[in-house]
Amino acid sequence: MPHGRYYWLCCLCLFAFLGGAHHNEPAMIPLGAEEGIQHPLAFSSSWQILGPFQIGTREATWGSDPLEFIGGFRKLEYEEGAQYRSSIGTNGAVKWSLLEADTIETDTVGSSASLSLNFPHVNWTFFRGVYGWAALQYQAWARGEIFVSADRAQTVIIYTDYVLEFWIDDTHYFGGDFYAFRRSPLVIALKPGAHRIDVRLVRDVRAMGGVSEPSINIKLDAKLASGSLELANDGILMADVVNETLASEWASVTVRNSGSQDIEVVDIECSNEWTSVDFQNTEKFIVSAGQTRPIPFRVLSQRPRYSSLDIIIQHKLNNIAGNPSILAVSELFTKRSIYHPHKITFLHPGGVVSYAILRPPSENASYHSNQKRPFPILLQLHGAGLEADSDLVTHALDSLPDLCAWVLFPTGVTPWSGDDWHNWGFADVEAAVAAVPHWIKAVQWKGADLDTDRWLVSGHSNGGQGTWYTLTHKPDRIIGAAPVSGYTSIQNYVPYELWQPMDPRQFAILGSSMNSYRHELLVENCKGIRILQQHGEDDDNVPAYHSRLMCQLLYQANSSSEYFELSGQGHWFDGVMTTKHLRKFYEEQVKSTTNPVETLEAFSIVVANPGDMGFKGGIRVTQLEIPGQYGRIDVSFNTTSSAYAFKTSNVLSFEVQSSLMRFPYTVIDQTDVEVTSDSSKPPPRHIEFWRASARGWQAGRLAEPGVLHRHGRQLGALDAIMRTKGHFTIRHHNGDTSSIALQISRNLFQYFSADSAIVNLEFDGDDGSGNIFTIAIGKRVCPGLDSNFPIHLEGSSLVIRDSEGHLQRYEGSNGLAAIFLRPLEDEKLELVVWGIDKDSLVLAARLVPMLTGVGQPDFIVLSGSCRWKGAGGAVAMGFFDHSWNVTKTSFFT
Incomplete structure (x- = not known):
């Protein structure tokens, strides 16, 4: 076998001969080749760059790559002096350039x-002066190589930090690792020789900042894999030990199958005496080839006698007889004082083990009276990129050690809270709160009681935005809120300028799918709740404008807010969560005995999505007439008759706590509505009303x-699929759909820590208990639950029945693809991801929820032009109403 420089020159010559290099293309030599050093893997040190090109906030998911109009970057070869059209390039064009890697590290x-x-040749200062932060976002491409020096194919794990999309040779990968989580890398087999890597570079202000030069920094990391089941993360996720007791029983270990065959996890055993674990699995637990999955289990012995938990994972090739192999994992127990912040674990509704940091009330925490009222929960929501167990988070309230509250620091499942403390992330908050009573029982707590229905919520930055979300969506649970340096909404943070042009109706639908997160339009839900806002005057991360705006809007909504702008302070500083204003606010609110909402004689409820909206004043909207538009109820209370009256707009149904209904009638939209009850039955907790x-x-x-009704967890836009009870199931057929199923699984775990089982419909029809993804090509789409569903296939054509009963037909050409929700039983959902062929299927698959702020309505039909037009290339999009019919506000070409 040749060695050193001669070997790599042979590889490069062969690569050029096969058409992988242009005659003007500079050679890309791997580090170490010149010195005659041979490593199993090596990245090239020189990279070819092409860009920049225009991109809008979170637009990359839709495609929107101008180079796709001419076949895509992958079809281009380096040519010095060649020009390509770009709206932000000098003279409207850009050229190739060469870049040396900052660092190349290579070992065995x-x-x-x-x-x-x-x-630097782009006048970013002027551009920003016109379009603001939106102008500091752009996209470009980089091309390099990875060299494999072995004499046979190698299984390689590739991490792609801060990368959303890339190609290796002729295979496309979308999802990458935009936040550098390093949770679910690509597993790939690479043959000996050179492999081209094309990396799409996307600059995003929210992820990469809006200060100084708008640069992009990425890291690619390739490591040899075992080719079997291996640990994806070191150790075990488990609770801390307090008072010699494990704080909670749930634990998890994450594994990756780096082999080429599916692996079944047979069992989990504990090798410690006096300790046992329970692998609760009612179905086969399969880790598909290339997949990463978390394995949840329970630790049954909660008084550990050893310094560590040592478990053995038994596994074998799926459907292959024989003795199982073992994978050993160990984790030291962490011991904490029961009164100090410590880790508790619990099961997220999505079936994964999550954790939060809990600080119980201290022995000195007291109301200083004879009252023995339960203490409320103080929720502290962390900012983007922070783990809940980091010192910045867990010690943020150390200067308030005797606060009369149960302090809880949730994770939101990931450092970015999965989806900005919204759907998946907020489910984690509620699960964390529900886990505290289990902790009380487990450790035999003798201190202050807990009231899980009274929340004081606060958070910094993205956690401040999460505070606004909690306040506007769950107002009846909130006794006070303190958003600190938080932004108002995704759209207000970095404006949605510089998207590719599209029909205004399309843009309106994209915006409507994010209505639930426009907190500036939901401020009326805050009335009656005390709010303290704090923001640094010199904040260059989240401008103080956001808090100033919310303060103004709250005033205009006849609500109250104290606002403190800190002169000379930026986004973060030591003690930011315990300034004198915040300390006073926390102490006053946890001791308050009144429910501020109960004193209101008139208030309004504004609802974007009933699926994530709780009660306000004992009233909750359950259905909108037209999804994608805001609903509203104005509530007034007649003090003379002690009766409520309701005025509605775009509301189909709502429910009221029975205790508020003191008469056999109520007034809705100026009409008396009779309220009857069956005296032979106990009164219901809630009385429902609907507009016939x-x-x-x-x-x-x-x-x-x-009529099959859409309700509960099914409500919302496309991201309603994340409201699952149990792990996801991704169903596919053999062939081209299997790789897309694996990629969706990888993205779900990367960005949400969400677990999914990949099921081949040719062999296994087990759908599990959670929501389902169905991946389909051509005519092979499983029938849905509703035989009258308005979207179906006729041959190679996609047909949609619109709100007037007309059939909108789209022929299976020009890269036709679609993604849409379908109903299942028990409030479950199915997300169909369909393409007329494999290339078009990718267009739909990249719209599976991943990054926040993309804007995905209930159904989308795409054409191949989406690759460069972005959302403007969609030929249909819109929403389903309460009976799964297409709404009249939907868009069709």
């Missing part, structure tokens, strides 16, 4: 390359015989 197990690039099409408002459940 792998190689890594770090790249840093910017485009011909008879006006009626008391009782929404009743339309023969």
